[in-house]
Amino acid sequence: MFTGIIEALGEIKRVEQQQGDVRLTVATANLDLSDAQLGDSIAVNGVCLTAIELTKGQFVADVSNETLSATTMGNVKAGTVVNLECALQAQTRLGGHMVSGHVDGVGQVIERKNDARSIRFSFSMPKQLARYVAQKGSICIDGISLTVNAVDDTSFSVNIVPHTLEMTTLGQRQVGDSVNLEVDVIARYLERLMMGQTDNQAAVDYKKLLENSGFVK
Helix, strand or coil, X not given: CECCCCCEEEEEEEEEEEXXXXXXXXXXXXXXXXXXXXXXXXXXXXXXXXXXXXXCCXXXXXXXHXXXXXXXXXXXXCCCEEEEEECCXXXXXXXXXXXXXXXXXXXXXXXXXXXXXXXXXXXXCCHHHHHHCCCCCEEEXXXXXXXXXXXXXXXXXXXXXXXXXXXXXXXXXXXXXXXEEEECHHHHHHXXXXXXXXXXCECCCHXXXXXXXXXXX
16 A cells, blocks of 8 residues: 655666566665565556565566556656655555555546646546546545545546645646546445445435435435
C-alpha cells in the first residue's frame, strides 16, 4: 500500500524487451532505498512494481503485459521522468489516502488553466470509473493523491498547488497527455459489499429499509 504522497522524481534509464514483456531500470534520484529489500514494492507513476534488483541510485523491475496494456507503462522510454513512492510502513504518516498501486484505467488531460498560483486540470476518465469518483473525494493520478473538485460522467477536475507542481510530474503535464488513474479503494469495496451474488441482486433492500424507517408508505 501507498499514501499517494510522492517521495521523489525518478527517471527511466533503460527499457528492455524480455520475450514479450518489459524490464525497466529506474534511476531513483534522492529516493531513500536504504531499507529496501529485493521483492519490495515501489510505485512508479502510481503503478506498483516489484524490485528485482537494487543497486545504489536505481532499481530494476519487470512489467507484465497486463500492466503494459492497462497503464501508461507501455509508453515510457529512456529519459521519461516518473513519480516514485516506496510502500508505506506502519509508522508512516498517511498524508494522502490508501493507494494500492493497482491502476483502474488511463485518462487524459483535457484542460489546463491557471487559477491564481495553482493550476486547475481537467481529466477524462473511462465511463465505468465515474461511479467511484465523488466531489471532494480522493483519486490517485500517476501515483499522486488528489482531491476531486468536480466530476461528471466522463471527466473530473482537480486543483494543483505550487508544491505539487514542483515535486511531481504534474507540472509537466499538458493537454493530451495520458495519466494512470486509481479510484478510492474504499469505493470499490463498498460497491461490492452492497451487491449480492449477482450484479442485479442488492445485498440491502433499500425500499424495505425506507418503508421500515417511515420514509415510504
